[in-house]
Amino acid sequence: MKILVTGGAGFIGSHLTDTFIENGHQVVVLDNLSMGRIENIHNKAKFYLMDIRSRELEKVFDHEKFDVVCHQAAQMDVRKSVEDPEFDADVNVKGTLNILQNAVRFNIQKILFASTGGAIYGEQDVFPADETHLTRPVSPYGITKLCVEKYLYFYALQYGIKYSIMRYANVYGPRQNPHGEAGVVAIFTSRLLAGEQPVINGDGKQTRDYVYVGDVAHANLLALSDCENNIFNVGTGIETDVNILFNHIKQLVGSSAEEKHGPAKKGEQARSVISYKKAESLLGWTPEFDLQKGLEQTVVFFKKKVK
Numbered sequence: 001m002k003i004l005v006t007g008g009a010g011f012i013g014s015h016l017t018d019t020f021i022e023n024g025h026q027v028v029v030l031d032n033l034s035m036g037r038i039e040n041i042h043n044k045a046k047f048y049l050m051d052i053r054s055r056e057l058e059k060v061f062d063h064e065k066f067d068v069v070c071h072q073a074a075q076m077d078v079r080k081s082v083e084d085p086e087f088d089a090d091v092n093v094k095g096t097l098n099i100l101q102n103a104v105r106f107n108i109q110k111i112l113f114a115s116t117g118g119a120i121y122g123e124q125d126v127f128p129a130d131e132t133h134l135t136r137p138v139s140p141y142g143i144t145k146l147c148v149e150k151y152l153y154f155y156a157l158q159y160g161i162k163y164s165i166m167r168y169a170n171v172y173g174p175r176q177n178p179h180g181e182a183g184v185v186a187i188f189t190s191r192l193l194a195g196e197q198p199v200i201n202g203d204g205k206q207t208r209d210y211v212y213v214g215d216v217a218h219a220n221l222l223a224l225s226d227c228e229n230n231i232f233n234v235g236t237g238i239e240t241d242v243n244i245l246f247n248h249i250k251q252l253v254g255s256s257a258e259e260k261h262g263p264a265k266k267g268e269q270a271r272s273v274i275s276y277k278k279a280e281s282l283l284g285w286t287p288e289f290d291l292q293k294g295l296e297q298t299v300v301f302f303k304k305k306v307k
Contacts, residue, residue: 009036169235
């Protein structure tokens with residue numbers, strides 16, 4: 001297949017690109033490099049420096065004749081979405097509509113969409129949450145992801161475009177950006193390696209489901225073959241609080257830093273953990289990396305970066 005990966009120079013998108021190419025697919029990467037890095041792009045991938053909101057996107061679709069769009073590009077910072085919901089909607093909704101309109105014009109077979117299992121359910125009623133859980137996001141970021149899910153349903157009904165919606169838990173691993181507000185694993189790891197003091201937001205008892213990026217890439221690869229319009233949680237079903245996460249990373253790094261707590265952040269959930277049983281049943285996917293193994297791989301990557 002010929003696959004367009006939007007956001008393919010970014011953390012998750014670059015791992016998906018690698019996995020698709022390693023499994024015989026042809027990949028074109030589109031990224032505005034606002035968060036992505038040129039060195040993340042596989043040397044066998046063709047690259048377009050472009051924003052998903054660009055009017056020039058039509059020319060890319062017309063020239064490349066894609067079979068599948070794997071849509072990873074997004075404004076993905078929950079806190080930034082709270083501060084600037086208009087920008088969040090402009091990128092995540094209007095940008096995606098630009099993708100979808102071109103998908104219709106140029107007969108795209110399928111859309112793989114990076115949604116969120118971490119933000120779309122809001123404060124959960126059951127733990128872990130499956131895909132039937134009520135969706136009541138507490139941040140603009142979660143709202144825009146849910147909005148796109150509804151648009152995908154419309155485009156499937158109206159135009160027959162197949163989709164797989166991948167609701168990611170908290171993804172971590174090599175290449176994650178340690179310099180933003182999101183990506184706590186990368187932030188803690190890079191700061192501890194630099195001898196700096198990380199700050200834990202709030203009391204640190206907020207929990208998340210941390211899923212390794214390699215497992216996320218594998219889930220997307222398997223979803224290419226899914227012929228139905230499905231929503232899949234992509235997580236581990238295990239919740240870990242931030243204090244425990246900090247101490248895991250601290251031990252792997254060999255740091256003596258103490259827990260330091262700061263103010264809690266607006267728009268963040270208290271607990272978040274999702275069930276992957278549907279992906280296991282329909283795709284044959286299960287996470288292969290437990291937290292310890294995934295953190296070990298991540299720390300090795302960041303250690304190489306600081307040498």
